[in-house]
Structure formats: C-alpha cells, structure tokens
Amino acid sequence: xxxxxxxxxxxxxxPSDFSGFxxxxxPDHQSIGETTLEFLQKxxxxxxxxxxxxxxxxxxxxxxxLHGNEPSGLHAIHEMLKQPVEPAVDIHYxxxxxxxxxxxxxxxxxxxxxxxxxxxxxxxPYNESGQDQLAQELLRILTALAPECVIxxxxxxxxxxxxxxxxxxxxxxxxxxxxxxxxxxVTDL
Ligand SMILES: [Zn+2]
Numbered sequence: 001x002x003x004x005x006x007x008x009x010x011x012x013x014x015p016s017d018f019s020g021f022x023x024x025x026x027p028d029h030q031s032i033g034e035t036t037l038e039f040l041q042k043x044x045x046x047x048x049x050x051x052x053x054x055x056x057x058x059x060x061x062x063x064x065x066l067h068g069n070e071p072s073g074l075h076a077i078h079e080m081l082k083q084p085v086e087p088a089v090d091i092h093y094x095x096x097x098x099x100x101x102x103x104x105x106x107x108x109x110x111x112x113x114x115x116x117x118x119x120x121x122x123x124x125p126y127n128e129s130g131q132d133q134l135a136q137e138l139l140r141i142l143t144a145l146a147p148e149c150v151i152x153x154x155x156x157x158x159x160x161x162x163x164x165x166x167x168x169x170x171x172x173x174x175x176x177x178x179x180x181x182x183x184x185x186v187t188d189l
Pocket of ligand 1: 066067070119154155
C-alpha cells in the first residue's frame, strides 16, 4: 500500500486482526506535515520509520508513543525528520499507539477503550490481544535489528523534572541518559 504522497507503506506479515507495524523508509520532507498533529495524521496505525545512515551496518532505535497521550517523543521525531541531516548510523523510529493518539482532539487517550496498556505487555504472561502481539512484534524487530541502543521516550502524567530510567548502571547507559537529563533512576522494575 502507499500513503497519499506515494511513499510505500508495507505491512509486516501478521495473523488475523493483527496488522503489525507499517514500514516507512526515508520519508521525504513534503510527506511528514508541518506540525506534529499533521505528522500523526499521516501515520496509518503502528509505524516503523527507517532512516538510512552513513553506516548501514549499525543501527539505533527510538520508541515513543507507547502511550497515545504522550506526544513529546513524536514531536521530537517530527523535528528530526525535518532536518536535512544524514545520520551516522541507521535510525529506527517505532511509533505504536497511533490509533489511540488520533482519537479527537488528538493525544488525549493513553490507549483505546478496552485495550491493554501497551507498556504492560512486554513481559509474560502474553496473551492474544492485539496489544500483546504488537509488543511482541516490536521485540522481534528490535531483536533482529540488534541496535546499539534503544531509547523509549515518554511523558509523565505527574509534574516532575525530566528523568531517565535504566535497568543497568554503567558508563554507556549513564552517557546515553546524560544526553537528555542529569537525573537517572536505576531500577530492575
Ligand atoms: Zn508512557
């Protein structure tokens, strides 16, 4: 299938009602809209955007909009896509909760009514819900890509300064979090 600008959107093979991530490679500047809300409207369901880097043997991943009411990460991705910059390595953006975010007036619903919280679907027990399958699809793709790092961007529902959460405390995770904030929480969740 293709979106309105002619960019190819390829659905991954999937069982029954589960359609997986749409794959969108190197979207051009004309196809991503002027605002974050316009960008959201260009997306048709869970989306994996692949940006080619100078060294395609390396990859880094960014996940955001696991929750449809947390738009900051999508805004950041949209701003990055507007930049005429070829990244050093391949970049993979994963934007799962597009359908929830699109519910009018936009970015209000954490998840669709009667759907599970996607961010609670990454550990067993897994079931057959679309959210569980989407989480497992994301894990399958990330495992296959073997990126150097994965960043998952959220907004908090409370009022707090920005902070990073890591399950490991080492120099690399410390360096990664320090790109965003000097506050780092280490927890095995
Ligand atoms: Zn969240």
